[in-house]
Amino acid sequence: MSQTATNTAPANDSAGLGPVLTFLFALSCGALAANLYYAQPLVSLMGSDLGLAVAAESSIVTVAQIGYAIGLIFLVPLGDLVENRKLILLTMGANVVALTGLALAPGLTLLFAGMLIVGITSCAAQMLVPLAANLAPEEERGAVVGNVMSGLLGGILLARPVSSFLADYLGWRGVFGLSAALIAVLAAVSLVLLPRREPGGERGYLALIRSLGRLFVNEPVLRRRGLYHAAMFAAFSLFWTAAPIILMRDPFDFSPSGVALFALAGVLGVFAAPVAGRLADRGFSRIGTVCAIAMVVAGFLVSTFGTTSLAALVFAAVVVDLGVQANLVFGQREIFRLAPDIRNRLNAVYMTTFFIGGALGSALASPVLEVGGWLGVCVLGMAMPGAALIYFALVDGAGD
Template sequence: MSNAASKAADRSGAEGLGSALTILFALSCGALAANLYYAQPLVSLMGADLGLPVSAESSIVTLAQVGYALGLVLLVPLGDIVENRRLILVTMGANLVCLAGLALAPGLGAMFAAMLLVGTSSSAAQMLVPLAANLAPEAERGAVVGNVMSGLLGGILLARPVSSFLADYVGWRGVFGLSAGLIAALGVVSLFLLPQRQPDGERGYLGLIRSLGRLFVTEPVLRRRGLYHAAIFAAFSLFWTAAPIVLLADPFDFSPSGVALFALAGVLGVFAAPVAGRLADRGYARIGTVAAISMVIGAFLLATFGTSLVALVVAAVAIDLGAQANLVFGQREIYRLAPNIRNRLNAVYMTTFFLGGAAGSALASPVLQNFGWLGVCVIGMALPGAALVYFALAEGTGD
């Protein structure tokens, strides 16, 4: 896209999204992203139902996140060359079909395949975020992205308590069936309200995909921000995959509804997104990043007092606040790079840190089984600790 075309695209959104469209974007992003996390407190129920060994239960969540990463790489970049409204609606339709398949899965193979595809098609959420950024005026872009991301993050954070609570009444299959209904309803509304946006990109699909690796190599801000949040999101996923397993066992012996109440503590993290967006607009992204990463480290230090439910609740809140704030700081920085490739920038950023999240989820069960909750906390501190060291080195040298 030429500079003139880029400016025209920015001018087209100079009036912002408006309240109705902002709410639709936020709700749709939240509902789609929640699909990756409904399974987190349900892995024990799903594993028992389908005959999955306890040591492999966290692979259910990992597979959804790997699928999401695939969607970020293979589908989200299409937003730079394909009309955005059509792309989003088609991907949401595919998500509906995959959720129905997951709810009806007869065995492990079908469940794993459906979970992978649910994750892949849930990447429609990351087609909506750059569209919102393109519709927003430059001076308000951080605030607009923060508002939309508050919906996405709300979906992530509410997914755990909602699925835990509903599982007591409709089982794990019913949770995904209800999610399919929600996506269907939002798809119908989007059919009428979602604006069209035809990008000017002329690159073919294979060239588009090949450009992702080059962006990671040639854009230091994108690379740094992706790796910072990969470490943070790995710690986030490690905590939220391991914590329900701990709470369901002795000495807590929580029911799924009890785990749901615990997970509600993390919902406070949703308030970090709009605040972080506004701070980033005012030039506080660097200091905000240090504060967010440090908050996650401190939270895991507090969580070492694993026999204290109060300590775990406070740690959960702090981990979610730090992770969500750092995510928005990163997005605000990468969206400043080039308006005509925002879908690809978003795809590389999200893919990088979701692979970190998948690694964190995969580690949860084996680390918990072999090293206990203390092992989880040590790794949870080490990951953001490494990010903080990298930040100090990279931001100091500018690379």
């Protein structure tokens, strides 16, 4: 059963969306986004299993994030050009195949190839978010997108504890195998329930892709918001790639299940999304952005005591996640106001910009930890959002 919706028929846009579909969108976004983060607490297990050097372990996460950025650039914009339901289902199907291959990877070459393709195809999550925005009636759009984003953020934040816990019983391969099964089930349900939507765009694919760079250059709000969150997401990825490595060493000697319990502290970040949305609706985006960025700086400052204090690490995990998730919502709310007919491309540019930052953060985690220790990680973690604050002060004085 399906419905066709176009940009020129608002009544039809809203007809296919309700509580059940909203829940499906949220759950699917969360499950797809989680694929990028399952490996964060498992890099030591994966590296030792396949003979990867310790200093290169964080590159496992980096490859997935690079893949996600590739998907955002080359696949997500297709939502402004081709029928959305078909695009999403094909991408989810490819994701299932990639996850299965990753779970069976016999060596490093196929491991990295699998992580790259998993990252590329997990971008189906960012096809669902603008589809939800387009299908929702105007008076409910904010609430619907907020609910879908809560699901996406929940998937990101739960991925680490879930993968750490499951790895104790199923190994790292079992984690990705179960993810493949979950995405397969969600794709089957989406095949029945997901409504059709034919976009109104008529430009060709190459013109569509070329327009992404122009959007970044010509839309200052999009550019600023993308760069703010690139710095924030780099710090986020740095923390969550390095912290599990520290926790598995002396003096903590955590098991994967212990890391899972620690990672649950980050799940509190999901509560930042609705609060940030309400603050933005009331005109507090600017002060909210400053507070969100400052929270991440403060979190890394406290985490300098993390080599001896578990409480300091827990505090940092909570504060860093709250700040990063709040800033994401502030940014996404602003960019979706720019041009409703190109939401897929706006979302693609925004997400690509900050996922490049995330890939940089995760790539730096292991080498910085090896050379500068945990203190080096904390100093870099403070510098990244600190640079965003300086940028905000210099270029955002006139407001968004």
